[in-house]
Amino acid sequence: MTNPAAHFKQVNHSVTKVDAKQLALGKNSYVGDFVPSDALIVKMLWSPHPHARIKAIDVSKAEKMPGVKAVLWHGNVPRNIHCTAGQGFPEPSPYDTFIFDTKVRFVGDRVAAVAAETAEQAEAALARIHVEYELLPPVFSIDEAMADGAPVIHDEPEAHVPIPIPYEPKKNLVARVGCEAGDFEQGMKDADFTFDDTYETPYAQHCPIEPYTSLAHIDSAGRIIITTSTQVPFHCRRIVAQALGIPVQKIRVIKPRIGGGFGSKQEILLEDIVALFALRTGRPVFWQFTREENFRTGRTRHPIRVRLRTGVKKDGTITAIGMDCWNNTGAYGGHGLTVVSCCGSKVLPLYRCDNIHFLGLVYYTNLPVGGAYRGFGATQAFFAMESTIDKMAEAIGMDPLEFRRKNHIKTGEGSPVFAALGEGKEGTPMTVGSCALGECIEKGAAAIGWQNRTDWRTKTGRYRRGIGMACLMQGSSIPHIDMGGASIKINEDGSFNLLVGATDLGTGSDTVLAQIAAEELATTTDKMIVYSSDTDMTPFDVGAYASSTTYLSGEAARKAAADAKRQILKTGAEMLNLPVDQVVCQDAHVQTPDGSQKVSYGDIACYALYQKNQYQIIGTGSHITEKSPPPFAAHYAEIEVDTWTGLIKVLKYVSTIDCGTAINPALCEGQTEGGTLNGISYALTEQYLFQNGRMTNASFADYHIFSMRDKPPIQAILVPSYEDTGPFGAKSVSEICINGPAPVFANALYNATGARLYEFPFTPERVLKAIQAVKR
């Protein structure tokens, strides 16, 4: 079979990112760059308590403070229950949030907000708000949340789930999901070796360098215009309408350039407040979280406990996999169910096994709120799975690479898990189409020098080196739920306006979609003027999440382009006086196949707009998917462990990926390098420290994310495959890479020292303790 990618002219090329120049020049691009000089500034009074009832609140002094234009609190805002997570609709998450409530549920929950002429005046007014709290017993762990008679965190009568899924707020239970295939217990009995291990993963924050930022104003027609740093403009519009109790029609949401999101901005945390203030005051209203607020109140990665029970035969057959997950969703339940579902659905199918058990439980606690974070449950569960895979391989005396190669899913194979686990409902049966995982394993092994890997028992001395690996998968969009739309129209010079609902949050999706449209239209990417995610102007799209943009919104862009192309061909043929089946599109012309007669797109546009049988050449397309084809990856690292201090130094990290056709190889590498470093940083240093529910390290000084100096050499290797259901063979790329580092380092640490850790970050203290416990 010839490689279809060989003929591509626009996709599969590292075309310059469409917004790179304006961003490199520092031109006004982000929400904070568009704040009118007369904008009011918002400051929020946050709960200092993890769990308390607000008995009384007096804002009268604050209202009279200089510069203060309005104060919002539970007594003067609509009380409409909603969910802050921007997901499908109705959401697979509980409705458990009000704009303001009479109860606070974590340190960093909303109490009251002030809008004033300056930030200093708003701050000063906050100090004058008098609140009387009745402290309630807090719940700080899954175990406490599950205990009989545990304090009830959501006792408001309105709390409910909008779709029929288990939800028992009286027991702090946010969700329960499970599936069974084959006979798990029998599978365990059939095994030669069985394992039963429990793994813990920590809280973490996405840390986009641009914090959450929103701006609202009322336009001349009286509509609310919200310019906001969001991954989900259309969900934002719907949720703000719901929270405020006003029609969607009254709201326009604009997404300018976004300073990173990684899932955190799939949540509506500021927009309802700026919108309400704008309505109340008639003034533009601006709110940007401080870094501290971004940590405390911003969304986090759900900490999850994963118990993994597995069985393996001596010949390397995996006889049983049982995964039980306990997900701490913090004070509110958004994404709780879907994240824990993905622990199963994005991890269990990777290895062939007939006997599967999966149970996911989600509980409220009085801790920071979990949300969507790149990797979305797969990150947490892969730490467990890939650690255990190494343990199984060692027990049967097989090379862990060989063991993976023998058992991983391959093209044409399915998994009962695909059909069993969806997003709040059953999943979609699926067999794997494209899969280049075998090649990823080979290439990565060569790059890291796997053949030189030796048993830990042979290693001595203070500094010991180890090599570890992990295999990974993810998905590409949510089948039958996610939808993306695009439209494209031609201009007189043969340029095109490509309007997409898809949300570029720094990932480069505007560029990728432009390349896809240009390829379909047989023109060049620089002819595309891309405008994305403006609820008044562009078609709908669910937004940037679930690894859906390239695969799903990309196909919508391709369909829109194909629609426009049909019109271009028709008009071009008319101009050339030829039947439409005798012309083709090539190099921005409609022409005869031999090129002897041709007419340019610019001339076609002028003809269609000004000369004869005038009409607008405009194409539209929307797309939903039947499948969620997994990208695959094999990750490797070589580390050096200082056995005196427990410090892990990463010598080299290799991050391979099969993302189908890489629409833009440079951007795919960039995604892979960036996500991998984020994963490395998470595995080695990132965690939330708490004192009575209050995060004690809410700054970059105390919550360390990797800098240029910390960065180890990361080698991204793109391994092509061709996914027939994706645009020009593409699958997703963005999320998968973050799942690797934690298990890779766990396995490398074991290979270096014989110490195995079931919890990270792998801080020197933790590593040292584990090394000291090793018996040789």
Added chain:
Amino acid sequence: MKKNPHTVTFTINGELKTFLTEPDEKLLALLRREGYQGAKYGCGQGTCGSCTVLMDGRAVYSCLLYAMQAEGREIRTIESIGTHDQPSEFQQELIAGGAVQCGYCIPGMIMSATALMENETTFDDETVREYMDGNLCRCTGYEKIWTALRRVLDRQEAAGKKK
């Protein structure tokens, strides 16, 4: 409101200007208010570098400095570097190399790199890391930023040696 008697005068991108300010106003806030918005707020605590500007040729965190500390100094911001028609060498490499993802960190990165290029003549990796370590990026893993910068520095080093 009371009349504001406080002003600060400094050279900004080559122009001598006087601005109204308050004693507790940070340089970052003043710059952004006056339209120099390439410097970004990322943390306000001197820990991320997205607010980096040059003061008398040194890279500084404008979120930590009071505006009045700029009195009589020479401040340079990203607005003085490159144009749409003629981006700087480093900007060109960043753009061509796919090193700009969300871009929020990039102006700060460019200012730190400018300080590096103007203050040093040799650019061993350790010196480069020293200059660039204060600029956090969460998107790129620094790989492509590093490659772009190395390209420029290697060329400059080679040109310097020829002289």
